[in-house]
Amino acid sequence: MTDAVTLTPAEAYALLLSGNRRFVAGEPQHPNQDSARRAETMPGQRPFAVLLGCSDSRLAAEIIFDRGLGDLFVVRTAGHVVGAEVLGSVEYAVSVLGCALVVVLGHDSCGAVAAARTAVADGITATGYVRDIIERVTPSVLAARAAGLDQDDDMIAEHIRHTVDLLLDRSRVLAEETAEGRAAVVGLSYRLADGSARLVTARGLPGETIDLGA
Numbered sequence: 001m002t003d004a005v006t007l008t009p010a011e012a013y014a015l016l017l018s019g020n021r022r023f024v025a026g027e028p029q030h031p032n033q034d035s036a037r038r039a040e041t042m043p044g045q046r047p048f049a050v051l052l053g054c055s056d057s058r059l060a061a062e063i064i065f066d067r068g069l070g071d072l073f074v075v076r077t078a079g080h081v082v083g084a085e086v087l088g089s090v091e092y093a094v095s096v097l098g099c100a101l102v103v104v105l106g107h108d109s110c111g112a113v114a115a116a117r118t119a120v121a122d123g124i125t126a127t128g129y130v131r132d133i134i135e136r137v138t139p140s141v142l143a144a145r146a147a148g149l150d151q152d153d154d155m156i157a158e159h160i161r162h163t164v165d166l167l168l169d170r171s172r173v174l175a176e177e178t179a180e181g182r183a184a185v186v187g188l189s190y191r192l193a194d195g196s197a198r199l200v201t202a203r204g205l206p207g208e209t210i211d212l213g214a
């Protein structure tokens with residue numbers, strides 16, 4: 001795109017949150033969803049954020065952040081678990097497409113977290129590849145329990161923090177971009193009841209930005 005504006009991580013974060021506020025308030029503007037935007041983005045994409053969210057059908061990214069075509073590079077897995085394909089997708093969005101913001105989006109009443117809690121508590125787990133999902137959420141549940149946290153909200157927050165840490169730990173590209181201020185990684189917790197996305201953790205964002213957004 002010729003008119004693409006490169007946003008700072010703080011600007012990208014503010015843009016994302018403003019869309020969520022519109023959604024929460026029931027006043028969405030549905031930006032960038034028309035044929036003009038389709039034509040504008042046809043030559044190339046320049047998304048301002050990459051979103052790694054849970055696949056839960058109630059977390060439709062462009063709806064809850066009130067965005068449109070070419071805005072968000074979205075990667076979703078059950079329980080926002082991370083594997084090689086997820087890491088590669090995030091790295092591509094940051095290093096090739098120039099996304100300044102990486103968002104990990106978890107939510108309350110997450111089935112993947114609930115299943116991992118059951119597996120830890122009762123030893124009951126799933127078969128097939130669902131088991132793989134549960135096993136990747138289990139370290140977060142164990143960490144929360146070790147810290148004396150047992151509420152659903154605490155478990156969700158721990159899993160979001162764990163996923164942010166994992167991305168930065170595994171991806172050298174992302175860690176370097178964040179350390180040099182070209183990218184930031186934030187963890188948000190989405191509330192199904194009111195549609196709000198609350199900040200859980202942030203890496204690489206200026207402190208005043210976090211206060212502004214939280």
Ligand SMILES: [Zn+2]
Nearest residue numbers: 054056110111
């Ligand atoms: Zn979920």
